[in-house]
Amino acid sequence: MNTATVWLRARSITIGSDWRVCEARIRRSGRRCCSSSPFLSSMAYEKELAAAKKAAALAARLCQKVQKALLQSDVHSKSDKSPVTVADYGSQALVSLILERELPSETFSLVAEEDSGDLRKESGQDTLKRITELVNDTLTGEGLNGFSSLTTNDVLKAIDNGKSDGGSVGRHWVLDPIDGTKGFVRGDQYAIALALLHDGKVVLGVLACPNLPLASIGSNQTHSSSNEVGCLFFAKVGDGSYMQALGGSTQTRVHVCDTDNPEEASFFESFEAAHSSHDLSSSIAEKLGVKAPPVRIDSQAKYGALSRGDGAIYLRFPHKGYREKIWDHAAGSIVVTEAGGICMDAAGNPLDFSKGKFLDVVSGIIVTNQKLMPSLLRAVKEALNEKASSL
Numbered sequence: 001m002n003t004a005t006v007w008l009r010a011r012s013i014t015i016g017s018d019w020r021v022c023e024a025r026i027r028r029s030g031r032r033c034c035s036s037s038p039f040l041s042s043m044a045y046e047k048e049l050a051a052a053k054k055a056a057a058l059a060a061r062l063c064q065k066v067q068k069a070l071l072q073s074d075v076h077s078k079s080d081k082s083p084v085t086v087a088d089y090g091s092q093a094l095v096s097l098i099l100e101r102e103l104p105s106e107t108f109s110l111v112a113e114e115d116s117g118d119l120r121k122e123s124g125q126d127t128l129k130r131i132t133e134l135v136n137d138t139l140t141g142e143g144l145n146g147f148s149s150l151t152t153n154d155v156l157k158a159i160d161n162g163k164s165d166g167g168s169v170g171r172h173w174v175l176d177p178i179d180g181t182k183g184f185v186r187g188d189q190y191a192i193a194l195a196l197l198h199d200g201k202v203v204l205g206v207l208a209c210p211n212l213p214l215a216s217i218g219s220n221q222t223h224s225s226s227n228e229v230g231c232l233f234f235a236k237v238g239d240g241s242y243m244q245a246l247g248g249s250t251q252t253r254v255h256v257c258d259t260d261n262p263e264e265a266s267f268f269e270s271f272e273a274a275h276s277s278h279d280l281s282s283s284i285a286e287k288l289g290v291k292a293p294p295v296r297i298d299s300q301a302k303y304g305a306l307s308r309g310d311g312a313i314y315l316r317f318p319h320k321g322y323r324e325k326i327w328d329h330a331a332g333s334i335v336v337t338e339a340g341g342i343c344m345d346a347a348g349n350p351l352d353f354s355k356g357k358f359l360d361v362v363s364g365i366i367v368t369n370q371k372l373m374p375s376l377l378r379a380v381k382e383a384l385n386e387k388a389s390s391l
């Protein structure tokens with residue numbers, strides 16, 4: 001399946017024609033906002049950003065290779081029954097290796113989703129060999145011969161570099177090697193999401209979205225004149241958000257849609273109803289006055305699309321008992337906030353990435369622009385109260 005077909009399959013519902021309106025308003029206002037802490041200079045984190053872009057783009061290559069030729073034997077189930085593929089492991093190994101090589105002076109701390117537990121078992125040996133081959137092929141394919149052929153042990157070690165617990169002190173890299181594994185397996189959207197925390201705050205983020213079109217989704221308005229897919233979003237605190245083609249192109253600065261009119265706003269939500277309550281978001285959208293149908297896509301590609309104004313709202317309401325992880329939101333949140341948006345939990349609290357692996361949020365996560373947030377919060381409160389009283 002080629003990438004264009006992949007995208008067509010992913011577009012269950014499209015964005016309305018409001019994009020042009022948003023774009024025109026953004027151009028007129030020229031406004032942007034940022035959520036940076038004053039102690040962080042925009043000159044900081046240059047080399048870290050370069051390393052993160054390189055690592056995420058290389059991991060995307062590996063994932064694209066696997067998605068094209070995905071074999072059922074490449075997909076496994078973790079203990080929580082969620083899927084994991086050779087590409088999730090391979091991507092994590094690659095990012096870990098590249099960051100260590102590019103930033104040798106760092107005391108390296110990486111909080112990442114996968115671990116090597118299942119690969120160390122007898123039953124994991126064939127999978128481990130396949131991952132090792134993939135990692136070696138991707139490195140040599142990109143001319144990165146500085147790594148002599150890696151052994152299975154090197155790969156296990158690289159994956160397990162991601163065992164840090166994060167926290168509120170110092171620097172911690174945060175990685176989701178494939179965010180949206182279900183979308184990846186289906187042939188749809190997914191992202192490689194990499195962020196850096198400094199003293200509990202996200203200071204940079206990179207989102208590689210190999211199947212996301214460069215052109216705005218669901219509209220004729222383009223960020224690019226081609227039909228190309230594959231976007232790399234990146235942001236550094238205080239420095240704005242940017243997008244470029246994964247294949248390499250000049251970067252363009254992106255801004256969220258800044259409409260204050262819910263009737264012009266469309267909203268993103270999970271493709272998987274098991275990940276986020278579609279009923280609740282539909283009730284919120286109705287209370288807010290949103291007319292457009294939901295745009296359902298997998299992964300943090302939603303944050304990327306939102307950061308460039310493809311839609312104005314992202315609603316995420318996981319079902320009872322699910323705990324959000326920092327790697328599912330760290331990169332996406334800085335890409336959106338540096339593009340002028342705001343991310344909060346459903347009670348209006350900012351997201352706190354300083355508490356370790358988990359992101360403890362009240363009820364859900366909502367993302368939009370500054371103008372719509374107050375009315376969105378009111379609609380969320382009303383919908384949650386209604387839901388509670390109907391139980």
Ligand SMILES: Nc1ncnc2c1ncn2[C@@H]1O[C@H](COP(=O)(O)O)[C@@H](O)[C@H]1OP(=O)(O)O
Nearest residue numbers: 178179180181270271274275298299318322328
């Ligand atoms: N039961 C669940 N509820 C909510 N999110 C989940 C659940 N299971 C996995 N996820 C995670 O939700 C994110 C994708 O959400 P969506 O595509 O719906 O926005 C992924 O991080 C996925 O993990 P993973 O990184 O393993 O794919």
Ligand SMILES: [Mg+2]
Nearest residue numbers: 082083113181
């Ligand atoms: Mg997973």
Ligand SMILES: [Mg+2]
Nearest residue numbers: 176179180328
């Ligand atoms: Mg994830």
Ligand SMILES: [Mg+2]
Nearest residue numbers: 113176178179
């Ligand atoms: Mg993942």
